[in-house]
Amino acid sequence: MNDTVVTGSTDRVLGLFEGVRLTPTQRRIAHCLVQHGSAVGYLSAAEVAELAGVSQPSVTRFATALGHDGYPALRRRLRELTAGTTGPADAGNELQQAVRTEIGNLDRLAGQLADRDRIAGAGRLLAASRPLPVLGLRAAAPLATYFAYFAAKVHPDVRVLDDGGSLLADRLDQAAAAGATVLLAFVLPRYPRETLDALREARAAGLTVVAITDSPVSPASEHADLVLPAGVGTDLVFDLHTAPMTLAMVLLQALCDAAPADTQRRLEAFEVSAARRQVFVS
Template sequence: MNDGAVAAPPDRVLDLFHGVRLTPTQRRIAHCLVQHAAAASYLSAAEVAELAGVSQPSVTRFAVALGHDGYPALRRRLRELTSGGATGGAGDGNELQRAVRAEIANLERLARELADRDRIAAAGQLLAASRPLPVLGLRAAAPLAAYFAYFAAKVHPDVRVLDDGGSLLTDRLEQAAASGASALLAFVLPRYPRETFEALREARDAGLTVVAITDSPVSPATEYAELVLPATVGTDLVFDLHTAPMTLAMVVLQAICDASPADTQSRLEAFESSAARRQLFLG
């Protein structure tokens, strides 16, 4: 399987967990159900437990935490949500049109999430105050980290992209913390490289506050991040579409600008002056 080539569930399955405070074990179960929604709706509690790597009683307690009498009731609800019956225009047209319409739906979902501006503002304040600001993105997430960092460098004095794994990654995290970094922005996207979570553990051990842009509110990143910002990844083509996560990255950058407007304006003016002097752009 290629990077980013995993199937995601309908938004309706994710809605089961919204507003419910889950333990780390329950988040593992939720993530398992999200990734295997159609199949899980026909599995027993024991089979779901094995798939998620937890105990069978944990699956039962998870179902009760969601407001069901037990796992059979949750399974019936999953069957209702995954049995088809999708409405709207998402099923119209050819597969390319459906993929684009699915991305539009992902952006609309993100727009609804952004009704709570406090979480975005909190992320902006944490990241704006971190000097330097390390930005982590490995494998499929590396281009998003670079995209964010390119623009962030215009308003932040020291942005450090961490897009290579291996032993040097830990060195660079420790160097950032020793230089005064207080927070880390991490892009955590499917298929979830193992090295990403090792880096998140190292970041927490180094005293960094982790802000994660990830694909789901029950992503494995929730175990490591103090602040999780979800944006759905599109899965209708051979490789994942990152339209919503990329949009969210720019929203977070806006929040960084809003957290320090005077510094932002000063740095932008200095860049424009330098760009004009060097004739960087044609227009």
């Protein structure tokens, strides 16, 4: 599949929702349209409803909310927006196509980062939160751990929340009581229910929720104050998280840039400690 074409068509579909205040049900429909790409332009309203897990009238109301006379008009528009998404015959085998899709996800992320103020603002929020809880359950747990490993070198109190259950709510409450103002959450498909419940709990506790997720219309968008999207590859048996991992490191850079003096001091102290303990061989 041609990653440049796919990236462009995805952006065009996302453009349908810009400036439109969507209900939670409508976000589910929007997410379905983005996830199923060019195929959705040939599905009936009933089929879209089934894929999104909503009622058929909800799909019709969604089309009207976007300014169309009904779902048939929206479907025609989707066909126009996704036309030409089939890649050339020499695009390579399925493994190459999966990698090229990831290149497209990274290219889309690079375009989003043209707005440096948004990512810089997120970095300032994270830097100011003491402690800084970082949430990631199931497939998102490794990303939360990876981010937290490096963030702990420049932030005095990073707390990884990678286990669900009743203790998760306790740990959120404890972080808020200790002075946390922000929760950084990694929310990736298939969107664990516990993760979305935790976002609600965090906001109820007064925390600002910053979510790294796969789409601006993912289920996390309903519960987050700031959504930072990065596409997830779905061409292999298990998802590829190249773009979310990259965005995590970009966000960490923004955290460092928000407090450069503290960052430098902490990194220098770590290097002195690591050398004394001979942590690394080179």
